[in-house]
Amino acid sequence: MAEPIRFDDGAAYEQAVGIWSSYAGEIFVNWLNPAPRLRWLDVGCGSGAFTEQILRHCAPAEVLGIDPSEGQLAFARTRCSGPNVTFRQGDAMALPVDANSYDVAVLALVIYFVPDPAKSIAEMRRAVRPGGTVCTYMWDGPAGGSPTFPMQQALRSLGYSPTLPPSIAASTMESLQGLWHTEGLQDVRTRTIEVRRSYDSFDACWAAMALQPIARPIIARMTEAERTALQARLRDFLPAPDAQGRWSYGAHANAITGRVPT
Numbered sequence: 001m002a003e004p005i006r007f008d009d010g011a012a013y014e015q016a017v018g019i020w021s022s023y024a025g026e027i028f029v030n031w032l033n034p035a036p037r038l039r040w041l042d043v044g045c046g047s048g049a050f051t052e053q054i055l056r057h058c059a060p061a062e063v064l065g066i067d068p069s070e071g072q073l074a075f076a077r078t079r080c081s082g083p084n085v086t087f088r089q090g091d092a093m094a095l096p097v098d099a100n101s102y103d104v105a106v107l108a109l110v111i112y113f114v115p116d117p118a119k120s121i122a123e124m125r126r127a128v129r130p131g132g133t134v135c136t137y138m139w140d141g142p143a144g145g146s147p148t149f150p151m152q153q154a155l156r157s158l159g160y161s162p163t164l165p166p167s168i169a170a171s172t173m174e175s176l177q178g179l180w181h182t183e184g185l186q187d188v189r190t191r192t193i194e195v196r197r198s199y200d201s202f203d204a205c206w207a208a209m210a211l212q213p214i215a216r217p218i219i220a221r222m223t224e225a226e227r228t229a230l231q232a233r234l235r236d237f238l239p240a241p242d243a244q245g246r247w248s249y250g251a252h253a254n255a256i257t258g259r260v261p262t
């Protein structure tokens with residue numbers, strides 16, 4: 001039986017996936033090129049990787065990060081602090097905020113984990129004032145764009161069944177465009193974000209990838225021999241190391257932004 005995907009350990013998530021999130025988030029926020037002093041709603045903020053990008057690059061008036069996991073929120077509070085940033089537990093499909101109360105609502109690397117993506121986009125549109133921005137970016141799951149894809153391949157090759165996100169199809173560009181147009185968002189723009197992460201050794205790469213939420217519960221039950229076999233298979237699904245012995249691989253995400261009609 002496939003394991004449920006859980007995001008309860010902020011520190012482990014940061015090492016496994018959050019660093020990738022920061023790489024993609026910086027590209028995304030620079031592409032948005034928002035004005036300063038805006039009120040931001042960071043939906044599904046997780047460990048605060050994108051919240052940190054907002055604070056670093058956007059000079060916001062206010063940021064509210066919302067996430068269902070208290071473990072993730074606890075980690076986010078350690079990395080993002082100040083009078084203009086707060087975090088609150090909540091559901092992307094029923095945001096605990098008033099209508100028309102934010103300038104920007106963003107769903108950063110979250111949409112395919114939401115059981116009903118359309119409901120989350122409708123909620124973001126509700127939360128944003130007329131003329132404001134609703135935006136997202138998500139690893140292209142169906143095209144193998146996720147940082148977890150090599151581990152998915154390795155696990156499946158050995159007969160394991162890692163859990164896929166419940167709404168993985170929502171991450172395609174076609175699906176994102178459909179959601180934005182259904183909500184009547186205007187001036188829609190899209191782009192692909194490509195990132196790459198390098199590790200000093202295979203052991204460093206393995207240590208990070210073994211913490212991925214799709215893999216961690218499966219690996220925890222493995223024998224030493226089974227873990228060794230998985231490591232060998234993972235090598236097969238990663239590009240060969242460079243001349244300095246560094247292991248690198250890439251991921252790509254689809255991004256979209258639109259404006260709430262005035």
